[in-house]
Amino acid sequence: MLQDKLFAAPAREARRERACYVCHGNRALCTDAVCPIKLRAKTIAALAKAINSTNLFGASPPGVFVGQHGYPRVSLAPLIPPIANQDTSIMDSPENWLGMDFGKLLEYRLSLLRAKSSVSVSSARTPPQVLSTVQELVMSAVPVDTEVWFAKKPGLQVLISPREAPIGPSAIMSKLELAENPHVPRQVDKAVSDSDMPAELGIFGLYREGIAQRQITRLFSVGLLGAREKRRLVPTEWSITAIDDILARGLRREILSYPKIGEYLVFGFQALANNVQVLLTPTAWMYEAMEVWLASPSPIPFSDHELSIGRRSYPRNLAGAYHAARLPVLEYLQKVRHQAGAIVFMEVGAGWIPLGVWRFREICREAFRRPPTKFGSLEEALGEVGKRLALPVCVWADQSRLIRYHKEQLGLERFLKER
Numbered sequence: 383m384l385q386d387k388l389f390a391a392p393a394r395e396a397r398r399e400r401a402c403y404v405c406h407g408n409r410a411l412c413t414d415a416v417c418p419i420k421l422r423a424k425t426i427a428a429l430a431k432a433i434n435s436t437n438l439f440g441a442s443p444p445g446v447f448v449g450q451h452g453y454p455r456v457s458l459a460p461l462i463p464p465i466a467n468q469d470t471s472i473m474d475s476p477e478n479w480l481g482m483d484f485g486k487l488l489e490y491r492l493s494l495l496r497a498k499s500s501v502s503v504s505s506a507r508t509p510p511q512v513l514s515t516v517q518e519l520v521m522s523a524v525p526v527d528t529e530v531w532f533a534k535k536p537g538l539q540v541l542i543s544p545r546e547a548p549i550g551p552s553a554i555m556s557k558l559e560l561a562e563n564p565h566v567p568r569q570v571d572k573a574v575s576d577s578d579m580p581a582e583l584g585i586f587g588l589y590r591e592g593i594a595q596r597q598i599t600r601l602f603s604v605g606l607l608g609a610r611e612k613r614r615l616v617p618t619e620w621s622i623t624a625i626d627d628i629l630a631r632g633l634r635r636e637i638l639s640y641p642k643i644g645e646y647l648v649f650g651f652q653a654l655a656n657n658v659q660v661l662l663t664p665t666a667w668m669y670e671a672m673e674v675w676l677a678s679p680s681p682i683p684f685s686d687h688e689l690s691i692g693r694r695s696y697p698r699n700l701a702g703a704y705h706a707a708r709l710p711v712l713e714y715l716q717k718v719r720h721q722a723g724a725i726v727f728m729e730v731g732a733g734w735i736p737l738g739v740w741r742f743r744e745i746c747r748e749a750f751r752r753p754p755t756k757f758g759s760l761e762e763a764l765g766e767v768g769k770r771l772a773l774p775v776c777v778w779a780d781q782s783r784l785i786r787y788h789k790e791q792l793g794l795e796r797f798l799k800e801r
Contacts, residue, residue: 389620389627390450391544391701433464433551436532438495439561440464441525443474446516447496447541447549448603450617454503458604458615459496460516460558461549462528470525475596476547476740480653480748484735487654488548491737492540496552497530503615506605513604513615515558520600521574522564531557545619545702547738569593574606581608585625586632599625619702626705626743633712634692637721638667645756646763647722650770651749655731658745659770660711661763662754663723663788666690669711670725670784671697671704674773677732681773683781702739703728710746725784729772760788 445461463470472478473490499512509517519526536553543549569591573584584607588598598607603621605613616624643664650659670687686697686704697704711724728742757763764785768775779785 389623390617391619433495433536436535436553437529438462438464438497438532439527439529440466440495441468441470442519442528443470443472443494444519444522444526444564444600445474445494446520446600446604446618447546448615448618448621450619452500453617455500456503456615456617457498458501458513458516459498459552460519460528460530461494462497462530463493463495463550465493466527475594476738476744477594477596477747480741480744484654484737487737488735491548492550494550495536496541496549497532497555497558498552499555499558501615503605506613506615507610509605512555512558515560517604517606518560518564520597520604521566521570521606523567523570523594523597524565526564527561529559529561530555542736543619543738545622545739547740548736567593570597570601574601577610579607579609581612582628582632584608585628589629589632595625595629622739623702623705626702626709630705630709630712631692633709633716634667637712637715638690640715640719640721642666643718643720643722645758646760647754647756648763648766648770649749649752649754651745651752653745653748654737654741655733655735656741656745657727657729657731657771658707658742658749659727659767660746660749661725661727661767662711663725663760663763665723665788667715667721668723668784668787669708670782671700671707671728672726672778672782673700673703673728673730674778675730675734676772677730677734681777683727683773683778685781685783687783703742706739706743707746710743710750713747714750723784723788725782727767727771727778731772760785 440462442460442462447459447461449457461474463473473494479487501513505513519528532553533556534553536551538551540551541549569588570593573588585598585602599621601607602625603616603618605615643662645664647662648659668689670685672683672685674681674683684699686700707726707728711726715721726746755766757766764775
């Protein structure tokens with residue numbers, strides 16, 4: 383189906399986001415001080431003490447995970463930590479994670495238990511009781527005290543997804559109740575109640591109203607947005623990329639009417655063993671995302687790009703990372719009311735552990751909160767980018783379609799001026 387082709391994580395992306403390039407999961411080969419396997423084991427051991435029965439009471443951030451295995455019948459799982467009377471919103475708020483260390487992030491994420499139930503994706507139109515309760519939960523803007531009963535005690539296996547941050551143990555739930563009324567923003571209630579509004583209009587409207595992207599993704603995933611007869615559950619991995627794409631396409635339509643920037647701008651930020659540098663060029667909109675894993679045996683960047691008309695096919699090389707980095711670029715251009723070309727350089731360091739593609743979105747957003755370095759030529763700008771990257775800039779340039787395009791265009795312009 384179309385959604386599967388556009389937004390499902392391909393095998394290459396799944397391997398890249400889940401694997402450790404140093405040991406590939408073999409503990410005997412581990413040489414890194416920050417080891418995801420060891421950190422997961424430590425967190426799960428501590429969590430096991432809190433999971434001592436088939437009943438759990440806690441404050442959901444709120445959060446939910448919708449699986450894709452078995453589609454169109456999928457696993458619906460509200461995320462509930464064994465924590466009450468505390469603000470748990472940080473556990474599902476990637477916009478607040480950049481200043482944390484890996485240990486704290488894993489502690490938060492692996493403390494979210496998945497209370498699973500099997501439902502049909504089309505049941506969003508006439509939701510059964512468990513889905514209706516989950517839909518109430520995710521409409522809330524703040525944590526909701528939630529109680530769940532399991533068919534048996536949760537196992538200790540965790541979920542490592544290529545796009546979603548890790549999630550803790552799971553068990554089949556037999557009953558789910560909200561212990562308090564959710565706090566539903568007026569804008570969310572209005573969008574959910576409008577059974578005639580197309581999903582894209584509802585998504586972009588909520589975004590314009592200041593509703594957090596994470597909450598919009600949850601609402602879309604559990605089938606609360608769109609015309610009533612078209613509503614369905616959307617697996618979380620798909621919905622993360624779908625929202626990135628829908629918002630980006632809306633912003634791209636706006637910025638195409640803006641004037642071009644007048645110089646080359648370089649932005650950048652590093653966090654969580656990831657380095658993101660962004661080069662904006664004084665051209666019409668075009669975009670390229672490039673990613674390299676520095677710990678791989680042959681660190682050669684992957685690349686996908688689009689020109690002014692946008693992208694019609696799926697970015698097979700970068701997949702979710704392509705969409706995650708594109709949205710902040712367009713957000714910045716819409717804010718300054720200009721258009722530009724953009725090349726995003728993304729380096730994943732040897733200390734990285736699998737946490738999902740959200741980090742590219744949030745690191746890129748943080749880069750744009752800082753003042754740019756300005757240049758009068760492409761060569762000067764690339765020289766600055768090269769100083770900020772571990773991999774030589776010539777290696778990036780060899781793999782980049784847009785750098786080659788810019789150099790060829792500049793050569794043509796000089797040729798025409800000399801005639």
